[in-house]
Amino acid sequence: MTDERSAADVFGLLADETRVEILRAVAVAQYELAGVGSGPAELAFSEIYEHVPVENTSKLSYHLGELVGTYLRKGDDGYSLSHAGERIVRFILSGNYERPASVGPEPVAGVCVFCGAEALEASLDHQFFRVDCTACETQVAGHPVTPAQVRRRDADDLVRSVTLRSAEDYRQIRRGLCPECGGDLSTEVVHLPGSPLPDADPFLAKSDCAACLREYNSPLTYSVAYHPASIAFHWDRGVDVTTKAVWEFHEHVREGRWTSERVADDPPAYEAVLRRGDDAVRLRLDSSATVTRTERVRRESGDLPRS
Ligand SMILES: [Zn+2]
Ligand SMILES: [Zn+2]
Incomplete structure (x- = not known):
């Protein structure tokens, strides 16, 4: 049209x-x-x-x-x-053209994906919610917020609301739907040479919306964390992963519990492994970060190689 x-x-x-x-x-x-x-x-x-x-x-x-x-x-x-x-x-x-009140800095749980310090702080910067590591002074997470989202919420409530919206966004992005405009996303897995991300998960799922030009990037393991196989795996172990913020995932990557690797070249294929206790869920992805196969693995059975 x-x-x-x-x-x-x-x-x-x-x-x-x-x-x-x-x-x-x-x-x-x-x-x-x-x-x-x-x-x-x-x-x-x-x-x-x-x-x-x-x-x-x-x-x-x-x-x-x-x-x-x-x-x-x-x-x-x-x-x-x-x-x-x-x-x-x-x-x-909703008055979303107004300026939101300032928020924070507010300490939040989790560790820095870059330096491992437990020193994360949330704040609003130019109407953008961000989480920074005060130890290495690097931004570790960010999400747009609206003035209506900030109004009448204290810092704790705001952090919870950002967590929920970001988890919902991830689920739409994984399905190829732009959370901003509803357009089609194209996604590719990229490996950035010299990336500051830990070696455990050196790949990014990079999504672009051709309609509204929004870009969404996330480590490959985070892009599958809200996949039904991961949600069910964690739920069975008493964790509701859908209520977790992405910055709460950093420790899993830092400590090598969550890993990704390239497992085939032609066509390219990747594998993300999310471990919890002795068990793991393994997700195979193609070059568009689409999950093509999932399986649960018990580590004691010996068929999950430790990376
Ligand atoms: Zn840091
Ligand atoms: Zn869009």
């Missing part, structure tokens, strides 16, 4: 208080009207007129005409939000 309109035209449509009020009124009215199991309600012209301060019906009619097609849909029973209308109005209602 091609669209001839420029982004400036599309956003220019919103440079008008009445139109923003119309979108807000539609969202609020839909929220109040929608019953469980019903789709989003369409709002009749007269209902919108009641809720929007506009001089007369012909002015309202003009503004609605400008919004329909981009921000509103017109159906048999009235108006509802389009995808762009949804995104814009949620953005406005």
Whole structure:
């Protein structure tokens, strides 16, 4: 589908208080009207007129005409939000254009993946959540946050919310879905020469979204940590890996419990091994970091080579 309109035209449509009020009124009215199991309600012209301060019906009619097609849909029973209308109005209602309060530095559990020190601190930097090692002064994790996510949360709650969102993002990324825009991701396994990552896991899963240009990088073992085989393996051992933040994985790589290696060249294949106690889960990946095979291994049976 091609669209001839420029982004400036599309956003220019919103440079008008009445139109923003119309979108807000539609969202609020839909929220109040929608019953469980019903789709989003369409709002009749007269209902919108009641809720929007506009001089007369012909002015309202003009503004609605400008919004329909981009921000509103017109159906048999009235108006509802389009995808762009949804995104814009949620953005406005959540106040996510405001500046978030500053947070931290707040100590968090875990060790530095680069130097092994237990000296991690979380903070907000230019509206970006980051975890830094205070011993070697290196950033060890980062995740975008929204002002709505920061508002009314103390530092502990914010860390928990980032952990949850990042675990959910990893699960979507692993399935080739861009968490930001829903576009297709292309992923490749890369080995960065001179990478500061520990030798135990020298590979990165590198994903790019051609639609919105977001990039996502993670050590190969982290990219499989939220795979169902890993979730089940850890769950059986009393660990809910889906509630763990990526910086809590660092110690596993540092101490060589989580490892990755290239096991074939043509076509390239990789193996990630996540060990816990005497057991391990082994995941085979192709060059697009897709898991092609999983198996659980009991180390005492002797068939898991220690790396
Ligand atoms: Zn460090
Ligand atoms: Zn995207």
